[in-house]
Amino acid sequence: MYEDINQVDLAFVMDTTGSMGPLIKAAREQMIEMLCRVAAAADIQLQLGIVEYRDHEPQAKLLTRVYPLTDDLEQAQQVLMSLRADEGGDAPEAVLDGIVAACHELCWRRHALRLLVLVGDAPPHGVGVGGDSFAGGCPCGETIASVTRQAEEASVTIHALGLTSSVDASFSEISALAGGQFFAAGQADKAIVHIEELLQKQFAELELDRQILALYRAQPELDSETLAQRLDVPRHVAANALVRLLSRDLIEVPARQA
Numbered sequence: 001m002y003e004d005i006n007q008v009d010l011a012f013v014m015d016t017t018g019s020m021g022p023l024i025k026a027a028r029e030q031m032i033e034m035l036c037r038v039a040a041a042a043d044i045q046l047q048l049g050i051v052e053y054r055d056h057e058p059q060a061k062l063l064t065r066v067y068p069l070t071d072d073l074e075q076a077q078q079v080l081m082s083l084r085a086d087e088g089g090d091a092p093e094a095v096l097d098g099i100v101a102a103c104h105e106l107c108w109r110r111h112a113l114r115l116l117v118l119v120g121d122a123p124p125h126g127v128g129v130g131g132d133s134f135a136g137g138c139p140c141g142e143t144i145a146s147v148t149r150q151a152e153e154a155s156v157t158i159h160a161l162g163l164t165s166s167v168d169a170s171f172s173e174i175s176a177l178a179g180g181q182f183f184a185a186g187q188a189d190k191a192i193v194h195i196e197e198l199l200q201k202q203f204a205e206l207e208l209d210r211q212i213l214a215l216y217r218a219q220p221e222l223d224s225e226t227l228a229q230r231l232d233v234p235r236h237v238a239a240n241a242l243v244r245l246l247s248r249d250l251i252e253v254p255a256r257q258a
Contacts, residue, residue: 003045003222004109004111004248004250005111005114005206005209005210005213005245005248005250006043006044006045006206007044007045007109007111007113008039008044008045008047008112008113008115008202008203009049009106009108009109009112009113009115009116010035010046010047010048010049010071010115010116010117010199010208011048011049011051011098011102011106011116011119011156012027012031012051012117012119012225013050013051013053013098013101013102013115013116013117014027014047014050014051014052014098014119014120015052015053015054015093015095015098015119015120015121015122016052016053016054016062016083016085017054017055017060017085017087017088017093017122018085018087018088019085019088019121019122019233020085020120020121020163021085021146022188023119023121023163023188024080024083024190025138025188026188026189026191027080027083027188027192028080028081028210029103030192031080031192032073032076032077032080032193033198034196035048035073036073036160038196038199038200038201041203042203042204042206042207042243044203044206046071046073046074046106047069047070047071047112048069048070048071048073049066049067049068049069049070049102049106050066050067050076050079050083051065051066051067051101051102051105051106052065052067052083052098053065053094053095053097053101054086054087054093054094055089055090055092055093056094056097056134056138056139056158057176058089059087059088059090059133060087060088060094061087062086062087063094064094064097064098064101065134066085066101066102066105066106067079068106068107069107069108069109069156074226088122089133090131090132090133091122091123091129091131091132091166092123092124092126092129092133093122093123093124093132094123094124094125094133094138094140095119095120095123095139095174096123096124096140096142096143096146096147097139097140097142098185099116099118099147099148099150099151099158099174100142100150102116102148102156103116103150103151103154103156104150104154104186108154108156110130110249111204111248111249111250112248113187113202113244113248114154114155114156114157115156115157115159115161115199115202116156116158116178116180116189117159117160117161117195117198118158118159118160118161118171118174118175119160119161120161120162120163120167120171121162121163121164121166121167121188122164122166122167123166123167123169123170123171123172124144125139126143127144127169128137128234129166133145133170138196139256144170144173144174144177147174148174148177148178151178152177152178152179155247155248156178157178157179157180158175158178158179158180159180159182159195159198160172160174160175160181160182160183161182161183161185161191161194161195162183163181163185163188163191165184168182177258181198182192183198191198191215205241205244206235208233208241209241209244209245211231212227212238212242212245213245213250215227215231215253216242216251220251224239224242225238227238228241229242
């Protein structure tokens with residue numbers, strides 16, 4: 001099980017309606033190269049999956065499409081190359097459907113660090129944006145609260161990148177409720193930079209988790225304060241690492257608190 005701590009399952013949940021063309025082009029050109037660089041530096045076993053979403057009929061014919069998690073990054077590159085920006089009518093899109101599809105249709109590894117990066121330029125239906133054909137709520141029946149609860153149950157952390165100010169409120173709420181961060185990228189190239197910065201931070205935490213797990217396995221009676229002292233980190237940092245390990249089933253019992 002020690003080697004399982006190196007597993008990272010990463011899913012990009014991407015709006016592929018017509019306005020997303022610049023982001024999709026940038027992703028094709030930069031994403032895989034960036035992922036290879038960051039993953040190699042962190043010495044992780046990376047799997048990448050992609051979920052594209054558009055909208056409910058009659059706004060779009062495609063609702064969601066799921067591309068399975070794979071450790072073959074060349075295959076993932078082919079998926080990115082196949083993405084096309086098309087369709088879309090009103091401003092909001094089927095954001096919530098994309099998140100639900102990622103949580104339930106991707107085969108996440110049991111012990112993997114599970115990360116979802118939501119990328120879009122339009123908010124979900126039903127959040128008060130003008131011109132919403134489904135102003136009463138998304139036809140799927142989901143809400144921001146319900147999809148983030150499903151992400152929590154699946155141990156999936158959601159980070160969000162917004163390419164327009166119209167998503168700031170909804171994407172911020174989604175990421176906050178699902179344990180992640182929101183970035184206002186503003187444009188396609190900056191979105192790629194933010195993704196790299198985000199992954200570097202996550203993988204730095206993974207290195208700490210490795211050290212905490214080694215100490216905990218050797219002496220499971222250690223509490224978070226003692227672990228923090230051993231590694232010269234603040235107590236809350238050690239406690240957060242233990243919570244992450246517990247959520248990944250890498251430790252079987254909560255840490256004792258001093």
